[in-house]
Amino acid sequence: MKSLIQIFLVSALLTTCINVNAMTASPQSWWVGMQTNSLQIMLHKQNVAKHQWQLMPYSGVNLHNIIKTDNPNYAFLNLEISPSAKPGTLVFNSAAGGRFEYSLNARKANSSKRRGFDSSDTLYLINPDRFANGDSTNDSVKGMLEAANPIERGGRHGGDIQGVIDALPYLQKLGVTQLWLTPPLENNMPSYSYHGYAITDFYKIDSRMGSNALYRELAAKAKQHGIGLVMDLVLNHFGSEHVWMKDKPTADWINFNGDFANGKHATSHARQTIQDPHASDFDKRQFSDGWFVATMPDLNQRQPLLANYLIQNAIWWIEYADLSGIRVDTYSYSDKAFLANWTKAIMTEYPQFNIVGEEWTSNPAIASYWQAGKVNNDGYTSSLPSVMDFSLQESLIQALNEDESWNTGWVKVYQSIANDFLYPNPDNLLVFADNHDMSRVYTQLKQDLAKTKMAMTLLLTTRGIAQMYYGTEVLLDNTGSNDHGDIRIDFPGGFKGQKSNAFTGQGLTIDQRDMLQTISTLLNFRKQSAALSQGKLTHFSPKDGVYSYARTSEKQTVLVFLNKHAEMKSWPLHYMEEVLGSQIHATELFTQQTVNLNKAVTLPAMSAVVLVIE
Incomplete structure (x- = not known):
């Protein structure tokens, strides 16, 4: 059976427990250069709170205090990690002979500037x-x-x-x-x-x-x-x-x-x-x-x-x-x-x-x-x-x-x-x-x-x-x-x-x-589509079973018509003047046909029509 050291090395989670068999540490590793300079490590093992943990000297990292709870099987180590700290391995020892290592990793470039999902x-x-x-x-x-x-x-x-x-x-x-x-x-x-x-x-x-x-x-x-x-x-x-x-x-x-x-x-x-x-x-x-x-x-x-x-x-x-x-x-x-x-x-x-x-x-x-x-x-x-x-x-x-x-x-x-x-x-x-x-x-x-x-x-x-x-x-x-x-x-x-x-x-x-x-x-x-990702939404009151709206950006306008009727509609666009401006032609997204905006638009029965104006 593999030791915990082997398991953690193989999984690259970088938390190692030596002479403290079956102890877990959460989080399993951490990073230098974080916005917040504090880290709290939760240790779990039978009677782990009885250990008087000490951090071996490591530049830029201090063990601030240890919190013990009403359960002796847990201890919480509060660390302070300064911006000057470098990636490496922290070593913790206890007077009872316990020892474990904990990895501080380097962050990916611009990690804090990552963009989340958007519209x-x-x-x-x-x-x-x-x-x-x-x-x-x-x-x-x-x-x-x-x-x-x-x-x-x-x-x-x-x-x-x-x-x-x-x-x-x-x-x-x-x-x-x-x-x-x-x-x-x-x-x-x-x-x-x-x-x-x-x-x-x-x-x-x-x-x-x-x-x-x-x-x-x-x-x-x-x-x-x-x-x-x-x-x-x-x-x-x-x-x-x-x-x-x-x-x-x-x-x-x-x-x-x-x-x-x-x-x-x-x-x-x-x-x-x-x-x-x-x-x-x-x-x-x-x-x-x-x-x-x-x-x-x-x-x-x-x-x-x-x-x-x-x-x-x-x-x-x-x-x-x-x-x-x-x-x-x-x-x-x-x-x-x-x-x-x-x-x-x-x-x-x-x-x-x-x-x-x-x-x-x-x-x-x-x-x-x-x-x-x-x-x-x-x-x-x-x-x-x-x-x-x-x-x-x-x-x-x-x-x-x-x-x-x-x-x-x-x-x-x-x-x-x-x-x-x-x-x-x-x-x-x-x-x-x-x-x-x-x-x-x-x-x-x-x-x-x-x-x-x-x-x-x-x-x-x-x-x-x-x-x-x-x-x-x-x-x-x-x-x-x-x-x-x-x-x-x-x-x-x-x-x-x-x-x-x-x-x-x-x-x-x-x-x-x-x-x-x-x-x-x-x-x-x-x-x-710039209009769909960044454009303003302007929608119009539903009429005769048709809901219509526009998405408008600086360089693109998208018109959407949703026709619930079981019959084709010839749909005038005069009410859309505020979003159409002087545009006279569009391309229908699904058929790629050119549509003349000076005339009524054909809306097939039970259909969605998407017109793209570049």
């Missing part, structure tokens, strides 16, 4: 276990509680990071610019471990997905294909098989004393209590401190050692994997004072970075509370750049499924976007038609190809940052089941024995090919 991007959301099996040897791993079970809807199907790496040429050709993987971190749970949100090690990629080194390789190879990597982080909860459930670092590490109490301590999901000036303290606590389920204990971010752990964990992954963004699961469920500090710490370290928080509400008054720059009545200040636009998602599905009237149909979308005055930066909202927690857009639109194409055209041409769920381009469908295992369906071509292959086009239906071509056209146009 020029499209995030492609992947459930790695259901996307592509690139390495069948890790489908089941000895020591992991759940083995592969590809025929079970809630089981592990074998997809992994190697499968995503292998798909990079396909994703680049499709027009994707960012990858958002549901958490690939270790989920060593006895069941339903595939989804990734019950984390049992915040510093380790699940061995059935690959390794830390392979995740970093994914980031590097994706960048070579013009694609960034966005990590899905969970701050609110963790998996019940985590060592913290058996050995809590502090008595108050987990909310409600680590007891779900048969649902008594379940969250209320009443997110409005956070902003409600009349809400009781009881209701506020029930929302923020309550657990999702018994297998996902709720973390107490008011505990300062835990708060610091979560902040450093995010920064560690940004540096280690060279991330271009973070998506935060169940954002508002965490302590809001902690969230302010967490976002501020990351954005201070990376001023041009981007983080999007999941606040699942169709009420923009609630969602906008969290976006950076919002002046809130209670004085709360957030540094979160982006939130998810659930209001537009819900309105879009309603609009396409409803008949048109004065208060139904496209007016729902118009009204949702009209609420942008509530947001400090609506261009930095994440817009989407579906995701991993809801039925697929094709399913929600009752398997209507034309409506699905209209929905995706709107999402990929309106304001904001676009997100698309994997397989939307080939009409993946969960009709007949709302089970998450069916929503997170296997991607065609990613697994052996499938009849169709989206990567090659083999076996796809005519409708699937049509959708794939539509999505590819939109995504690749979006990548190079």
Whole structure:
């Protein structure tokens, strides 16, 4: 059996434990030249707090103090790292004979200046276990509680990071610019471990997905294909098989004393209590401190050692994997004072970075509370750049499924976007038609190809940052089941024995090919369109079943017409004079035909028309 020294050298995580067998240190390594000069290392081993740790002399690094808790199995070393410190190895000794080494690494050039994802991007959301099996040897791993079970809807199907790496040429050709993987971190749970949100090690990629080194390789190879990597982080909860459930670092590490109490301590999901000036303290606590389920204990971010752990964990992954963004699961469920500090710490370290928080509400008054720059009545200040636009998602599905009237149909979308005055930066909202927690857009639109194409055209041409769920381009469908295992369906071509292959086009239906071509056209146009990435949005009140809008930049104007009618429309453009100016010709994106703007535009039945004016 390999020693810990060998394991850490092979994995390049650079934390070595000598004569302190089975001790772990978190973070596993750090960097010199960070904006913040403090570092807190959490040590975990039986009776580790009894060691009187001393740092051997190292220029520019001081061991400020050691924090011990009510659990002798933990110790927290607070270090000060000056800007003059150089990369190297810190050596810690104790009088009891303990010794361990800790690496300080050099940062990549301009790491602090990295640009996050923005409105020029499209995030492609992947459930790695259901996307592509690139390495069948890790489908089941000895020591992991759940083995592969590809025929079970809630089981592990074998997809992994190697499968995503292998798909990079396909994703680049499709027009994707960012990858958002549901958490690939270790989920060593006895069941339903595939989804990734019950984390049992915040510093380790699940061995059935690959390794830390392979995740970093994914980031590097994706960048070579013009694609960034966005990590899905969970701050609110963790998996019940985590060592913290058996050995809590502090008595108050987990909310409600680590007891779900048969649902008594379940969250209320009443997110409005956070902003409600009349809400009781009881209701506020029930929302923020309550657990999702018994297998996902709720973390107490008011505990300062835990708060610091979560902040450093995010920064560690940004540096280690060279991330271009973070998506935060169940954002508002965490302590809001902690969230302010967490976002501020990351954005201070990376001023041009981007983080999007999941606040699942169709009420923009609630969602906008969290976006950076919002002046809130209670004085709360957030540094979160982006939130998810659930209001537009819900309105879009309603609009396409409803008949048109004065208060139904496209007016729902118009009204949702009209609420942008509530947001400090609506261009930095994440817009989407579906995701991993809801039925697929094709399913929600009752398997209507034309409506699905209209929905995706709107999402990929309106304001904001676009997100698309994997397989939307080939009409993946969960009709007949709302089970998450069916929503997170296997991607065609990613697994052996499938009849169709989206990567090659083999076996796809005519409708699937049509959708794939539509999505590819939109995504690749979006990548190079100044109007879609930077342009102003001007939309017009829906009329006669048509919703229309313009995206305008200095050198380009894009006009979008979404016609829900079951008949062709001859559509006059006189009302668009303010965005047309003197332009008389445009090119239709999908047909590449030239269109005379001095005449009425032909809008085919149940269609999206996109006119590009250069």
